[in-house]
Amino acid sequence: MSRLVVVSNRVADLTDPVQSGGLAVALRDALESRGGLWFGWDGNTVPSGTRIPPKITKISGVTTVTLPMTQRDYREYYVGFSNSVLWPMLHYRLDLVKFKSGYLKGYKRVNSKFADALVPFLKPDDIIWVHDFHLFPLGAELRKRGCRQRIGFFLHIPFCPPEILAAAPENEWLVRTLFAYDLVGFQTITDLENFRRYVEVHGGGSTDDVGVTSAFGARTSIACFPIGIDTEAFQAMASSPEGQARVRQFRKRILPRQLIIGVDRLDYTKGLPDRLRAFARLLELYPENRKTVTFMQIAAPTREDVVAYGDIRAELEQLSGAINGRFGDFDWTPLRYIHRHVPRDTLAVLFGQSQVGFVSPLRDGMNLVAKEYVAAQDSRNPGVLVLSKFAGAAEALKEAVIVNPYDVDEMAESLQKALRMPLKQRQQRQKALMATIRKHDVHEWQQNFLNALAKAPIATEPGSHETGRMGDPALLPDGL
Ligand code: GDG
Numbered sequence: 001m002s003r004l005v006v007v008s009n010r011v012a013d014l015t016d017p018v019q020s021g022g023l024a025v026a027l028r029d030a031l032e033s034r035g036g037l038w039f040g041w042d043g044n045t046v047p048s049g050t051r052i053p054p055k056i057t058k059i060s061g062v063t064t065v066t067l068p069m070t071q072r073d074y075r076e077y078y079v080g081f082s083n084s085v086l087w088p089m090l091h092y093r094l095d096l097v098k099f100k101s102g103y104l105k106g107y108k109r110v111n112s113k114f115a116d117a118l119v120p121f122l123k124p125d126d127i128i129w130v131h132d133f134h135l136f137p138l139g140a141e142l143r144k145r146g147c148r149q150r151i152g153f154f155l156h157i158p159f160c161p162p163e164i165l166a167a168a169p170e171n172e173w174l175v176r177t178l179f180a181y182d183l184v185g186f187q188t189i190t191d192l193e194n195f196r197r198y199v200e201v202h203g204g205g206s207t208d209d210v211g212v213t214s215a216f217g218a219r220t221s222i223a224c225f226p227i228g229i230d231t232e233a234f235q236a237m238a239s240s241p242e243g244q245a246r247v248r249q250f251r252k253r254i255l256p257r258q259l260i261i262g263v264d265r266l267d268y269t270k271g272l273p274d275r276l277r278a279f280a281r282l283l284e285l286y287p288e289n290r291k292t293v294t295f296m297q298i299a300a301p302t303r304e305d306v307v308a309y310g311d312i313r314a315e316l317e318q319l320s321g322a323i324n325g326r327f328g329d330f331d332w333t334p335l336r337y338i339h340r341h342v343p344r345d346t347l348a349v350l351f352g353q354s355q356v357g358f359v360s361p362l363r364d365g366m367n368l369v370a371k372e373y374v375a376a377q378d379s380r381n382p383g384v385l386v387l388s389k390f391a392g393a394a395e396a397l398k399e400a401v402i403v404n405p406y407d408v409d410e411m412a413e414s415l416q417k418a419l420r421m422p423l424k425q426r427q428q429r430q431k432a433l434m435a436t437i438r439k440h441d442v443h444e445w446q447q448n449f450l451n452a453l454a455k456a457p458i459a460t461e462p463g464s465h466e467t468g469r470m471g472d473p474a475l476l477p478d479g480l
Helices: 022-034 071-090 103-121 138-144 171-180 189-203 231-238 241-254 272-285 307-327 344-353 368-375 408-419 423-439 442-455
Strands: 004-010 036-046 055-059 062-070 127-131 150-154 183-186 212-215 218-224 258-265 293-300 335-338 356-359 384-388 401-403
Touching: 004 022, 004 103, 022 036, 022 062, 022 442, 036 071, 036 103, 062 071, 062 103, 071 103, 071 307, 103 138, 127 138, 127 442, 138 150, 138 171, 150 442, 171 189, 171 218, 183 189, 183 442, 189 212, 189 218, 231 344, 231 368, 231 423, 241 344, 258 272, 258 344, 258 368, 258 408, 272 293, 272 307, 272 335, 272 356, 272 408, 293 344, 307 335, 344 368, 356 368, 356 408, 368 384, 368 423, 384 408, 384 423, 401 408
Parallel strands: 004 036, 004 127, 036 062, 127 150, 150 183, 183 218, 258 293, 258 356, 293 335, 356 384, 384 401
Antiparallel strands: 055 062, 212 218
């Protein structure tokens, strides 16, 4: 079997079980099961002009190759083009796009640096799997350097409609770079359709019925690969005796009869302010929930150098203070808002102990929390998942209580419905949801993507496949 080379913006610390990114959790699993190499940023910044060679580490069959980023690259590529242009844009939030000169140049520069640093580690028969919006042009950069391996790309976040993407600087260039990959994977049919429409409108493109799309005078394959979780492992974590004991202790202290839980990175795409408002509305409309229901929202810190994240944080702090001030009492805190990372096993147990999992993103590629919540339930007395129709996960998790995350009243009604749902109905829904996440788990996701990549017709990108020096075993760094 060919060696798997995963490339993502950030390489997770494989020794740290407290990972908060969905991507990190899924990829660690893919690499551990096949063996391979994971290449990307180590999370550190160094002064501009500093040159530090890549660091090579081996952990349980996985080699990680990481490099730091200069402060300028961090500002222009990471905070700038990736997180202040592409992230809001692809989540349909043109209003939050902040474009400054230097951002696009920085994005191109870092993709080119990544390619330079990666090429010496590649072997001719590697399968290369590039992840996410930070690295759209990496495939094209690798091709320029003579890489002829199969290269696939998976977009973890939504692909917005062409009408929105058209507002991005050099959007045609950006989409055209995807044609250097042999396979481009999306989370949902909606994303795939948006891409297909974009290449039709802007690239004079067309897609045949096996998913080969031709545009801009080039060709690639496109398909949907909805990401899953390691369902069995998460289920086991939720029922671990240590975790259960920790949460029993905790329940004694806060004593809610019913718990609603939300867990997210603190991101404006996750719909947190209206989620909090929906909880307040629940207490207003159905006062019987006062003193008996607590809403715990865990919002892990993320991307704190991006201005929009500071704004959303301030809004949530203000809102949670207002809700507790208005409804709280000596013996009851309605909202527990926790702005920090919580260990993964504690999350799993908390999910299992909650009557409602409240997942209301305004737009989300998939949303793994929704699937984790389902995995953590006890089938004899399961909680209810309340899920935004704009999460990619809603395409498959049809037995959840589906809500419009922009409609606060509707969400409040749905919370009430979930809190009062009869046992039989909860069990039926849980059974169906569990069957879906068992069948379509992270193992299936990896296998489907990698099988499709192995079979995809070779992409054609003008001038992309000329021979190069890379892949010569004599040039590989020691030990690889
Ligand atoms: C991107 C896409 C897509 C959260 N807080 C803590 C914590 N988490 C974990 C969750 C879950 C993961 O982080 C979040 O995954 P999501 O899928 O919900 O969201 P993103 O981070 O935005 O991920 C998304 C995903 O990529 C995969 O393709 O589904 O749409 O946006 O696993 O449990 N984990 C710990 N402490 C926390 O405080 N340990």
